[in-house]
Amino acid sequence: MNRLWPQSLLGQLLLSVALALLVAQVLGATLVYRARAERLEEGMLNAAAFRLMTEMRGVPPLREMRGERPPRRRGMRRVQVTRTETSPLRTGEKPDVAAAAKLVDILGYQGIDPRHAVVVRRTVAADPLAREAAMRRAAFRPGRDPLDGEVIIAGVDLGPAEGWVTARMRVPPDRREGLWTIALQTLLIYAILMTVIALVARRITRPIASLTSRLERFAETRDPQGQIEPRGPADVRRLIEAHNAMEARIAALLDEKDVMLGAIGHDLKTPLAALRVRIESVDDEHERSRMAATIEDITRSLDDILSLARVGRPSDPEERTELSALVASVVEEYEDMGERVSFAESTRIVATLRPTWLRRALRNLVGNALRYGGQARVSLERAGGSAAIRIEDDGPGIPDGEIERMMAPFTRGDPSRNTGTGGAGLGLALARAIAEQHGGSLELANRRDAAGNVSGLVATLRLPVQAT
Template sequence: MIRFLPRSLGGQMALLLGLALLVAQIANVALILNERQKLTLAQNQGPAIDRFAGVAADLAAAAPEFRAALLADASHRGARFAYSADSGIPPRARNAAVEARLADALADLDTRPAAVRAAITRAPEPPRLPGANRARPPESAERQLMILAVRGREGRWLTARIITPPRDPRLGIRLGAATLLLYLIVLGASIVIAMRLARPLRDLTRAADAFGGRGDPVAVPVRGPDDLRHAIVAFNAMNARVVALLDEKDRMLGAIGHDLRTPLASLRIRIEGMDPAEERVAAIATIDESTAMLEDILVLARTGRVREDARRMDVAALVEALVEDYRDMGRAVAFTPGPRAIADVQPVLLRRAVRNLVDNALAYATTATLSVAATADAVIVSIADDGPGIPPADRARMMQPFQRQDSSRNRDTGGTGLGLAIARSIAEGHGGTLTLGEAEGGGLLAEIRLPVTR
């Protein structure tokens, strides 16, 4: 059942409140309807029982010669009183509750009959006059005939047939309509409250997902109850502080990069005149490696805050142009042609990510093959090589900064271990992912998956 519950806070609140209110309303309606039915029965049956008990007490106290006149006088307004040899009530038709009430009413009048009988049945239809409308009033089907009988000491039965007023046929309908109206009003108010709480929370979630430490933060509109308003204000302030810290970090990295490049360039100039030649070449290679490492670190640190605007372009054409550059340099890089693949990308950053993956492939393999595919919601750039590949258990670790399969720092076999980390950071900055797998025939398959619309 849990999988059928709404996932949103507003939906769950509305559903739970609606179910709780529905159960409460059903129980309330059942209790009210039961009490109203009891009250209706008491109002309809009580006067008939009291009327019969009064007539029975009068007849018991009257002289025999006056009893016929009393019976005739009492037989009106839907009641017929008579003496008979039996009660006229079959044993299976007896109503014990009415008999008990009748016995109590007679006892209150100091009348102690030898036996009491009572039954309730449907009242007969009233006779139709010639030419009258043949349609029967709807309340006539609800009228009941109460048959009451008591046996006196002389052995005769005093019987009465009294038609009780009809019950309200629309009581259940009116009560149900009033209950439904109340239910809809309370449920509507509950849904409004739930939506009022859920809407600012959705705004917070969207803002957090959209920011992710890259670009400018999304300011969340301040609305909702005071508690949520305070939380939104604190969230916006936190975003502003995070952006300020990131900007300060970028300025600090720029200053560090400038301060380190200058002495490295000066040291290289001094070393170029150093003898012997073997040591000079080794020292220059060390400086070049340090400079390249510094550039990679700065690129990785600044990837998430690059201010390059995204442009809608053909990713396949961008990758094919990059492959042509490698071919011009005599590198064994191939491109598998495919259909156009349009996406919103930052071209400079995307070239850097693809170049890092190609350089990583060529460092451990002899060839690299690139291809671009497009799906309904993503553009996939694939780089496959014929090298040894990466074991599945190490692939996630290899995309972390400064991680390499071997422990050396030789740039000819992988450099500082920042290439995959930079490529992953660029892919995530586009709202996409970088995954490592196994190419056909062995080797490593790296895939950058970019969303079609950012």
């Protein structure tokens, strides 16, 4: 059902109106058809009542009294009137009680009060008199089955002395000109209504579609340039104006944040650098090393905080980059420092990205692998329209219920994983933010051995790449 239902506002509106109009037209056609059938039945009962009254009063039809022959007209129904001692109703036939009551009412208005009245429908082939009349007319209407159709038989009981007077009337064939008229009317209404509604709805949906595209672009770039002009109905214009004002306010807040972070970074890094120089005067080498490590840890945490705050508004442009070469360069940095990092052979994969930011994300992931697992195995492969960079370690892993939480800022794992590791818990959060900035994602999963025990952690950085 969801596949058939359109997803756009314009499509849903047009389909809803079309379905409502279809239901209304079907109901209207049904009512018209029923009213037409009721009028036809009432007219035939009136004609039958007239023939019955003519027979009962002994008055010949007007044309017969004038000696005229009835003209042949399309749709003429021939009525046969007979007198019998018994009811025309056969055993097993079901009479039309409502029609009989109407027939009695019609005769009552003319001062005729029959003892009983019977109205029944019967096929032409099943009634001898109607069959005989139909076969006589067959010669004048070639190409039609003379026995096809029904005949209405209306009889009234006038008492033992006069017996039953019965009139037979051929039911005209079912003509559907009215239904065709309704169908054509429906198509015309559909064409007019759908055109008008499509124009009105398009006037509403086009600005909304532009606003949606602008929202997506602003969420990705945070660039206040390119706001859309308010247009469309008054409500839609007010929505666009409110969004433009909110967007400008957000951009102003982001600018203030960048200025504040720059000032904080400058004000903190300057005394840290001076402190780093002063500790050189400390004679105790062990204490000097501990103090230097503390200053380095503070500086690194400060860099992570500033980078995480600026990740949504990078200043460097995107570049077409060969991923395998970039990953290999990061791995070589750790190899030069004597770290246990390896990189598997990879094919050439090109992506448009910000190399500086991606190197930062890879360093965080490789650093985590070395810190908690003692070594890191890096691999790169193409999977459909994305590249997957995997970093594996042999550490204790992360509890399954804590994996998502561990990628939140300032979150650190359990003590068994973090004893002596330091850090502010920003490495994974920054790596995920960088991946999402490039339209990718970061996934963490525990690696398990044959016995089902956790044997390490696998971090997968996925990035969209160009088709080759």
